[in-house]
Amino acid sequence: MKNALDKNHMIEPCIEKSHQATLFAKNITKRYGTGSTEVIAVRDVSLMIQPGEVVLIMGPSGSGKTTLLLILGALLKPTHGEIRMGEEDLVAMSEKKLPEIRLRKFGFIFQDFNLLSALTVKENVAIAAQLAGLKGRQARAKAETILVDLGLEDRLNFLPEKLSGGEKQRVAIARALVNDPALILADEPTANLDSKIGQEVMRMLRRIAKDQNRSVIIVSHDPRIKEIADRVLWLEDGQFKDMVEMALDPVCGMAVERENAPASLEYQGETYYFCADGCQQEFASSPQHFLSPDHSLQHKV
Amino acid sequence: MIRSFRLYEASISTLSVLLLYPYSYEMTISVAVKNLLQDKVRILLSATGVALAVMLILVLNGFVTGLYQQVSAYLDNSPGTLVITQRGVTNMLGATSLIPTDTMDRALELQTVADAVPILSQFVILNLHDLKQPAYLIGYPGGPGTPASRGGPWNIIQGREPLTNGEMVFDQVLAKRHNLRLGDRFELMGQEFKIVGLSDGTTSWMTSFIFLRKVAVEELLRAPEATSFLLVSQEPGIDQAQVINQLKQLEGIEVLPKETIVANDTKLLVEVFSTPLQLMAGIAFFVGVLVVGLVIYTATIERQREYGVLKSIGACNRFLYKLVIIQATVAAALGAIAGIGFALGLAKTIMHFRPEFLIIFESDLIWLALGSSFAISLLAAIVPARTIAKLEPAMVFQRGR
Numbered sequence: 001m002k003n004a005l006d007k008n009h010m011i012e013p014c015i016e017k018s019h020q021a022t023l024f025a026k027n028i029t030k031r032y033g034t035g036s037t038e039v040i041a042v043r044d045v046s047l048m049i050q051p052g053e054v055v056l057i058m059g060p061s062g063s064g065k066t067t068l069l070l071i072l073g074a075l076l077k078p079t080h081g082e083i084r085m086g087e088e089d090l091v092a093m094s095e096k097k098l099p100e101i102r103l104r105k106f107g108f109i110f111q112d113f114n115l116l117s118a119l120t121v122k123e124n125v126a127i128a129a130q131l132a133g134l135k136g137r138q139a140r141a142k143a144e145t146i147l148v149d150l151g152l153e154d155r156l157n158f159l160p161e162k163l164s165g166g167e168k169q170r171v172a173i174a175r176a177l178v179n180d181p182a183l184i185l186a187d188e189p190t191a192n193l194d195s196k197i198g199q200e201v202m203r204m205l206r207r208i209a210k211d212q213n214r215s216v217i218i219v220s221h222d223p224r225i226k227e228i229a230d231r232v233l234w235l236e237d238g239q240f241k242d243m244v245e246m247a248l249d250p251v252c253g254m255a256v257e258r259e260n261a262p263a264s265l266e267y268q269g270e271t272y273y274f275c276a277d278g279c280q281q282e283f284a285s286s287p288q289h290f291l292s293p294d295h296s297l298q299h300k301v
Numbered sequence: 302m303i304r305s306f307r308l309y310e311a312s313i314s315t316l317s318v319l320l321l322y323p324y325s326y327e328m329t330i331s332v333a334v335k336n337l338l339q340d341k342v343r344i345l346l347s348a349t350g351v352a353l354a355v356m357l358i359l360v361l362n363g364f365v366t367g368l369y370q371q372v373s374a375y376l377d378n379s380p381g382t383l384v385i386t387q388r389g390v391t392n393m394l395g396a397t398s399l400i401p402t403d404t405m406d407r408a409l410e411l412q413t414v415a416d417a418v419p420i421l422s423q424f425v426i427l428n429l430h431d432l433k434q435p436a437y438l439i440g441y442p443g444g445p446g447t448p449a450s451r452g453g454p455w456n457i458i459q460g461r462e463p464l465t466n467g468e469m470v471f472d473q474v475l476a477k478r479h480n481l482r483l484g485d486r487f488e489l490m491g492q493e494f495k496i497v498g499l500s501d502g503t504t505s506w507m508t509s510f511i512f513l514r515k516v517a518v519e520e521l522l523r524a525p526e527a528t529s530f531l532l533v534s535q536e537p538g539i540d541q542a543q544v545i546n547q548l549k550q551l552e553g554i555e556v557l558p559k560e561t562i563v564a565n566d567t568k569l570l571v572e573v574f575s576t577p578l579q580l581m582a583g584i585a586f587f588v589g590v591l592v593v594g595l596v597i598y599t600a601t602i603e604r605q606r607e608y609g610v611l612k613s614i615g616a617c618n619r620f621l622y623k624l625v626i627i628q629a630t631v632a633a634a635l636g637a638i639a640g641i642g643f644a645l646g647l648a649k650t651i652m653h654f655r656p657e658f659l660i661i662f663e664s665d666l667i668w669l670a671l672g673s674s675f676a677i678s679l680l681a682a683i684v685p686a687r688t689i690a691k692l693e694p695a696m697v698f699q700r701g702r
């Protein structure tokens with residue numbers, strides 16, 4: 001499933017692109033603990049998410065998926081790295097400002113739904129809107145609109161315990177949407193749903209992303225979600241591993257997916273892949289310079 | 302009452318801080334109340350905890366108030382504004398006083414003195430049904446006017462005042478306790494008296510009043526013309542200090558305003574009890590804090606995942622504090638109302654079975670109850686609020702950690 005916007009991935013030198021991106025994460029590393037108990041959950045990961053893009057992060061258990069998602073959602077500070085959302089640097093941001101960002105820029109969806117048990121469906125959604133400053137009646141009206149849109153018109157005044165798993169997850173999606181977030185983050189959203197319901201909910205999420213131009217990052221083990229994703233990233237041991245064939249940009253040294261490279265050039269019977277047009281042009285001006293052993297050594301990992 | 306006033310002030314100021322919080326109140330309160338109502342046993346437990354604490358605080362407080370009233374009852378109801386006592390004696394109940402016999406005439410000679418009533422009093426131990434019962438004998442003069450205007454009983458609910466030396470008015474609570482009725486004979490210090498009247502408001506759990514003619518007490522004590530105290534009324538429109546100065550010229554006496562005597566009696570008789578009573582009220586308060594605190598704390602711990610969810614979707618700590626505080630406050634308010642009811646009931650019961658205990662609730666009772674329960678709820682919310690503050694929003698995603 002290809003999309004015009006998904007040509008950008010972990011492209012470090014092409015900063016100009018990052019301004020339009022929903023989220024731009026650079027060299028993220030997360031270390032838990034110290035000394036003998038130290039775990040490096042995420043190692044030097046860079047990632048760019050475009051508006052309307054649905055990105056699926058997969059990988060074995062313990063590979064750091066949840067950790068990365070928490071960092072991208074400003075719920076956890078990375079040990080190193082930078083996360084930018086528009087002009088704002090989320091890593092440098094003070095703890096006091098973060099709730100506001102979480103409230104307005106992100107929508108979170110959890111594996112076990114995490115609805116508030118004492119509140120009805122409508123109240124569960126409205127509370128998020130009220131936290132963002134909407135008055136009670138407006139908040140409830142907005143909640144209702146979204147819930148009806150997600151097919152929950154018969155469940156508005158139910159308590160969560162009376163709902164099926166799929167319904168609960170739809171309520172959670174409504175809650176995540178109610179403050180018009182730019183980015184929705186979901187951790188194993190289908191793990192507690194049977195596969196048919198899970199598929200349905202995920203298709204719903206894709207439709208929302210496309211219709212409303214919101215970005216979605218989903219962490220999942222579930223390979224069936226692949227079909228709704230624009231891009232699938234494989235995290236292993238805290239690092240993205242190639243799911244597709246990767247090539248090194250001979251100019252800047254970035255890893256580039258061959259299939260989706262923004263630019264490529266045939267030279268002396270070889271195809272070279274570039275992270276951006278700029279690199280391609282630079283290469284074209286003096287290919288020999290970039291192919292000399294001196295230069296490529298700099299990029300050997 | 303200074304203590305309750307401070308509580309009242311504290312609650313008002315905390316309330317205003319709460320009102321300044323952002324977010325609509327409607328939502329916070331509704332979420333808090335729904336959280337609370339989800340577990341009925343829990344709200345019952347915490348409200349009962351507060352109710353019992355409030356009840357104890359109110360009853361102990363009312364008891365102290367009652368003691369104050371009992372101690373000042375005699376002087377409140379007797380004539381005059383000044384009391385003349387023996388030199389060196391500065392209180393009335395629990396003191397023995399004898400003033401020079403010519404004091405009354407000398408006092409009446411003064412232009413500024415309107416009237417002086419001589420009282421001969423004696424603290425005695427009665428042997429009633431083999432029980433030792435402390436009592437306070439008041440010998441007061443006969444004459445025109447109400448008995449009260451001569452330092453006698455001020456509320457005779459049965460019978461009349463003693464008109465001869467062989468008659469007495471007995472405190473009705475003491476009389477009832479020992480099955481004494483109007484017309485009964487009562488032996489006092491080897492002499493027999495007839496009970497001709499029963500008086501009300503003349504008892505405390507320490508001592509009860511018995512009223513006799515002054516001459517009768519003189520005979521009992523074998524002290525003719527002896528006087529313990531003079532109750533002095535001054536002419537209207539004259540500075541009290543001037544009267545006191547003039548009276549002070551007399552030999553062998555002290556001149557004290559009634560309020561001073563009451564204050565001294567209070568110091569002697571009430572404050573001994575008031576300290577442990579206040580201490581008990583304080584303990585009740587902290588037990589209340591502990592009960593509500595524990596209930597709200599377990600409720601918070603149980604719900605910490607939900608609080609974490611709220612945090613992860615962007616609720617700030619203050620909002621969550623408010624949730625916890627409102628829960629504690631609602632529980633405490635319910636408790637306060639129940640506590641007032643309990644206190645009234647308990648006081649009624651106590652005074653029914655032990656009428657010598659006087660428990661008085663003043664009008665600031667409501668404030669005392671609300672103030673202490675609100676303080677209880679705020680203190681009870683501290684630990685849970687800290688627990689919430691420490692919650693990592695990320696914890697919601699990290700299962701089994």
Ligand SMILES: Nc1ncnc2c1ncn2[C@@H]1O[C@H](COP(=O)(O)OP(=O)(O)OP(=O)(O)O)[C@@H](O)[C@H]1O
Pocket residue numbers: 032033039040041059060061062063064065066067068699702
């Ligand atoms: N709070 C923490 N403290 C210490 N170590 C942690 C913490 N959270 C995660 N880890 C460790 O970091 C690594 C990555 O964990 P993470 O939960 O991100 O993996 P995951 O890919 O989401 O796994 P799963 O698929 O099982 O959910 C693991 O080795 C884990 O033990």
Ligand SMILES: [Mg+2]
Pocket residue numbers: 065066067187
């Ligand atoms: Mg995980």
